[in-house]
Amino acid sequence: MVILFNSPNDDAGEFEAWRLPLKAADSAIDLRFWPDVGRVEDIEYALVWLPKPGDMQRYPNLKVIFNLGAGVDKLLADKTLPFHVPIVRLVDPGLTAGMTEYVLLHTLRHHRGQHVLDQQQKQRVWRQKLFPLAKDRKVGILGLGVLGADAAAKLSALDFDVAGWSRQPKSLPGVKSYHGEEGLKAFLARTEILVCLLPLTPETRGILDAKLLAQLPKGACLINAGRGGHLVDADLIAALDSGHIAHATLDVFHQEPLPADHPFWVHPQVTVTPHVASLTQPETAIPVVLEGIKLHKAGRPIPNTVDLKKGY
Numbered sequence: 001m002v003i004l005f006n007s008p009n010d011d012a013g014e015f016e017a018w019r020l021p022l023k024a025a026d027s028a029i030d031l032r033f034w035p036d037v038g039r040v041e042d043i044e045y046a047l048v049w050l051p052k053p054g055d056m057q058r059y060p061n062l063k064v065i066f067n068l069g070a071g072v073d074k075l076l077a078d079k080t081l082p083f084h085v086p087i088v089r090l091v092d093p094g095l096t097a098g099m100t101e102y103v104l105l106h107t108l109r110h111h112r113g114q115h116v117l118d119q120q121q122k123q124r125v126w127r128q129k130l131f132p133l134a135k136d137r138k139v140g141i142l143g144l145g146v147l148g149a150d151a152a153a154k155l156s157a158l159d160f161d162v163a164g165w166s167r168q169p170k171s172l173p174g175v176k177s178y179h180g181e182e183g184l185k186a187f188l189a190r191t192e193i194l195v196c197l198l199p200l201t202p203e204t205r206g207i208l209d210a211k212l213l214a215q216l217p218k219g220a221c222l223i224n225a226g227r228g229g230h231l232v233d234a235d236l237i238a239a240l241d242s243g244h245i246a247h248a249t250l251d252v253f254h255q256e257p258l259p260a261d262h263p264f265w266v267h268p269q270v271t272v273t274p275h276v277a278s279l280t281q282p283e284t285a286i287p288v289v290l291e292g293i294k295l296h297k298a299g300r301p302i303p304n305t306v307d308l309k310k311g312y
């Protein structure tokens with residue numbers, strides 16, 4: 001079985017971290033490291049992360065494309081993709097756990113005013129302030145899919161007052177569900193800490209704009225771990241400068257790496273992280289990919305196959 005591994009990271013160490021466990025799981029696996037793919041006719045399955053546009057159309061016998069991340073926005077932007085082949089996005093316990101840790105870490109930092117305390121330390125200021133209990137802190141998650149639902153459940157376990165917004169209504173223990181345009185208004189009006197875990201689609205591009213931010217209560221905080229394309233950067237900066245938004249934690253950007261002259265780097269109310277909210281770990285992703293191949297061989301549908309109409 002010949003599998004293509006195509007990732008922009010040309011680190012041979014990363015390739016070996018995939019090749020060795022795959023080989024150990026099934027000695028018949030021949031993993032080819034792009035661009036040394038050998039005969040293009042041999043390739044049956046592809047494990048990809050941000051492949052070069054146009055590359056996926058080169059393999060006439062390709063059966064499934066496994067995207068090595070949860071977001072498929074960049075992959076689907078390649079209009080030469082063989083769209084008749086199932087495209088499967090990554091849902092694995094490690095990726096989910098990583099994102100939930102990120103959301104918990106930064107929600108707690110906002111909740112406890114840690115950014116203000118960091119500034120105080122720099123100025124040697126000793127000032128105490130009461131903060132509300134978690135049960136009185138309203139956290140709202142845009143996107144209650146695999147990642148949003150897990151983060152919501154863990155925030156709820158910490159006693160936060162959690163709500164989520166999605167396309168379809170959800171029934172999740174301890175999480176208030178909002179949906180649609182009308183639901184979004186009510187959801188935003190109650191949200192003190194807003195977490196974006198939406199996929200980037202034509203419908204969600206630019207959703208974090210001046211109009212949306214204005215509907216949050218004054219002093220709200222934002223955590224964007226979805227995609228940079230969700231955010232209108234200038235609108236956020238205006239909302240931060242006016243004091244309407246107290247702080248923003250941003251993991252994803254229009255351009256990555258974030259250009260050195262971007263104002264987010266130095267804005268006192270912005271925390272920048274370099275798209276590390278959750279990175280794919282071979283240890284937890286490989287069993288998911290192998291199970292997907294097994295299902296495909298058995299002629300069964302593979303979970304988390306992308307719905308091309310919805311774009312996620």
Ligand code: NDP
Nearest residue numbers: 070071143144145146147166167168199203225226277278
């Ligand atoms: P899912 O597909 O499981 O969930 C997406 C959620 O968004 C669903 O609840 C869906 O609603 C909702 N949604 C989509 N479009 C709309 C819309 N137009 N209006 C309202 N709700 C909408 O995705 P995941 O949870 O697995 O991943 C989410 C995103 O997180 C990825 O697409 C990626 O961009 C980002 N990500 C970022 C990482 C990082 O390191 N920063 C790492 C991994 C992922 P419904 O359930 O009703 O369909």
